[in-house]
Amino acid sequence: MGWWLADARRGQAEGVLSRFDPAYWTVNFPRPMMASVVTTAPDALRVDAVFYRQDDLTGLIWEAEDRHDHPLLRYETARDFRTCRLRFRWRASGVKPLDAVNGPVLTIEGRDAAGDPRAWYVRLWNYAEGTAEDALVSIDFATVQGGFLLPAEADPVWAGDVDRMFVSLVAPGHSGADADLAAPAEGWVELSQIACEGPGSVLAIGDVIVPEHGLEIANGYDDNYHLTPERLLRNMMQLGWRGAILHYVGMSHYFRLEASSGGHYASLGATALNVACRAWHADYARRARALGYALILSLSYELFDRHCWGDWKQRAADGSPALTGWEPPSTLLSPAHAGAMAYLQAVAREFAGIAKEAGLRVRFQIGEPWWWTLPDGSLCIHDAAARAALAGASDVPAAAGALLAASTLALRDAVRAVDAGAEVLLLVYTPTALTAPAANVPIGWAAPAFDVLQLEDYDWAATGHEAASVRGIAAVEARLGYSVTDQHYLAGFVLRPEDRRQWRHIEAAAARARRRGVARTFLWALPQVLRDGFVHFDQEEAMDAFDDVLFPLALGREAEVAPEVSTSIVTSAGGQEKRNAEWAEARTHYDVGPGLRSEDDIAELLAFFRARMGPARGFRLRDPFDCEALDELIGTGDGTTARFALVRRYGDVARRITRPIAATVRIAIDGAETGDFALGAGGMVTLGRAPAAGAAVRASFVFDVPVRFADDRLQVSRATFLAGALASVPLVEIRE
Numbered sequence: 001m002g003w004w005l006a007d008a009r010r011g012q013a014e015g016v017l018s019r020f021d022p023a024y025w026t027v028n029f030p031r032p033m034m035a036s037v038v039t040t041a042p043d044a045l046r047v048d049a050v051f052y053r054q055d056d057l058t059g060l061i062w063e064a065e066d067r068h069d070h071p072l073l074r075y076e077t078a079r080d081f082r083t084c085r086l087r088f089r090w091r092a093s094g095v096k097p098l099d100a101v102n103g104p105v106l107t108i109e110g111r112d113a114a115g116d117p118r119a120w121y122v123r124l125w126n127y128a129e130g131t132a133e134d135a136l137v138s139i140d141f142a143t144v145q146g147g148f149l150l151p152a153e154a155d156p157v158w159a160g161d162v163d164r165m166f167v168s169l170v171a172p173g174h175s176g177a178d179a180d181l182a183a184p185a186e187g188w189v190e191l192s193q194i195a196c197e198g199p200g201s202v203l204a205i206g207d208v209i210v211p212e213h214g215l216e217i218a219n220g221y222d223d224n225y226h227l228t229p230e231r232l233l234r235n236m237m238q239l240g241w242r243g244a245i246l247h248y249v250g251m252s253h254y255f256r257l258e259a260s261s262g263g264h265y266a267s268l269g270a271t272a273l274n275v276a277c278r279a280w281h282a283d284y285a286r287r288a289r290a291l292g293y294a295l296i297l298s299l300s301y302e303l304f305d306r307h308c309w310g311d312w313k314q315r316a317a318d319g320s321p322a323l324t325g326w327e328p329p330s331t332l333l334s335p336a337h338a339g340a341m342a343y344l345q346a347v348a349r350e351f352a353g354i355a356k357e358a359g360l361r362v363r364f365q366i367g368e369p370w371w372w373t374l375p376d377g378s379l380c381i382h383d384a385a386a387r388a389a390l391a392g393a394s395d396v397p398a399a400a401g402a403l404l405a406a407s408t409l410a411l412r413d414a415v416r417a418v419d420a421g422a423e424v425l426l427l428v429y430t431p432t433a434l435t436a437p438a439a440n441v442p443i444g445w446a447a448p449a450f451d452v453l454q455l456e457d458y459d460w461a462a463t464g465h466e467a468a469s470v471r472g473i474a475a476v477e478a479r480l481g482y483s484v485t486d487q488h489y490l491a492g493f494v495l496r497p498e499d500r501r502q503w504r505h506i507e508a509a510a511a512r513a514r515r516r517g518v519a520r521t522f523l524w525a526l527p528q529v530l531r532d533g534f535v536h537f538d539q540e541e542a543m544d545a546f547d548d549v550l551f552p553l554a555l556g557r558e559a560e561v562a563p564e565v566s567t568s569i570v571t572s573a574g575g576q577e578k579r580n581a582e583w584a585e586a587r588t589h590y591d592v593g594p595g596l597r598s599e600d601d602i603a604e605l606l607a608f609f610r611a612r613m614g615p616a617r618g619f620r621l622r623d624p625f626d627c628e629a630l631d632e633l634i635g636t637g638d639g640t641t642a643r644f645a646l647v648r649r650y651g652d653v654a655r656r657i658t659r660p661i662a663a664t665v666r667i668a669i670d671g672a673e674t675g676d677f678a679l680g681a682g683g684m685v686t687l688g689r690a691p692a693a694g695a696a697v698r699a700s701f702v703f704d705v706p707v708r709f710a711d712d713r714l715q716v717s718r719a720t721f722l723a724g725a726l727a728s729v730p731l732v733e734i735r736e
Contacts, residue, residue: 049188080160428454
């Protein structure tokens, strides 16, 4: 596998895009309102919104600089709008009409002719023909003027250096006051027949197509709610992602809200999902199906704290709510609370219904259900519902685990009530298997409770803690019993852009999962892929010219072992020498012919030679004179390095050992043996934790030497062998 972090196009393929193409508009808004934008035709888009407060406002935005697409797929930055003319048909309902005070305004932000920051406010009604709810709007950016009344309040726009422009949409009850509307208000706007004319109407856009590869992509609504599904799917498709999309529906944008006690809280109402979320996901599901994707919808027990009812929250022993590290924070729903679980089930049924209506097979993931664990290891199992359910339990962690398992099984059954053939997946965060298995990896999840077990360990994957990852996966497998073919793995994620170097660890974790044989390997997640310019590609693997098998014959006492070095020696006229060691370590030659003891040995040797294609493929050889290392120093800790190469030392010379016998490897740190390590390819040891600065890391192990046949021809005569002559079978050590 290969990967690359692209920061810009440098000669890669480009196409053209009509400026103001419907797929590239975005939305933005303050909480608690929600909005989304989808494309309804090649020249049309629709915004759906729900307003809760009298000062709620959503903006439909066009940006001069593309900050959202992958660097290889972005449209060009073009800030001069003066050679453009935009026209569209406006239709709307449930928002203030075009002719109203506080009706739709096109705000243009940028700089004036002198280079000073400036914004202009263009009342769309001044450029509309038709009614206040169905009109044709035409704007020439060379002559457009801001102001409410024209020409009396005209404010000429200088559109030569624009950052962005947006159309503001508000509810009919908008007053600007810091107060709730009498009731939530739903509205929509459609822009159709969108056209841009003039010399500046066409933009260059990246049109790179990465070949299809074997990794699959995860995505999240909370990160991409403001983009059109068409735009997101174009990025996935052209970057080579195929198969399934693992889509987290999020924890902060899907819900319908109701007002209570000065706040807004998750509510079922007529439906659990708000109108904007439903419209976005319906379009997303239809488009994913049309492109041949499977869609796995993921729902977690996490909910935006501000909109979560107090008695739904998991709580610590001191009564404080379980809060994640996000800002603003999310909380965790209590598996013991019947109302909270009924709410999750309603949400799951609606999302499953969206997938079914789109013609997709329902695939639904229950994502990371757990009891929140505090840094001191204590569980947040002290909400009123949990306390009541766990009262009198002799084994509280196991009882808490049983509650968690029962809640997930009920959620599974809610999905299958929508589609009996639904595939239901469970996502487990493997570190919980090592910290609180009884509570957070309950036996009630054991196979075949779910169709697929999905595993992730992003803290370890992103930092290269291979040993911890191996231990966590093994612990979950042993506890739940899912075969590797019934598993998926999620590799990720790079939280901050300054940590872009972590992609190498994530790519390595994905490669390990594929080698392990899991059914699907996902990269978490698309927002970080687009932000950092990550590109994955499957390249044709170089032929592994090594067969990991041991030379089948024991070496006789007459076998020859000949270490070889390469030294250049220059002798001066006065007889002085200058010597230069051209190799870092010796290369060993062997002659294993004297080990042949019978005609059966000859037959086995000939078969082995043919299987290796002579010198073409290497193999293992156990050197009877040098095959064991005891307490070898392989490195010294610095507090950050956790990977060390096995070596065999000969004085000051270190020999890399690439073919150790895995079962014999023992590691000690400052004399204390540890099992917290993983042995990787090439004799690389990855410790679960980086040793402290100055700590001596030592290893003991048995090892083989990688060798190959030295010649293209193997000549053994039966007559010579029977006469007692020893055949010559030369081998030579391989550098790895």
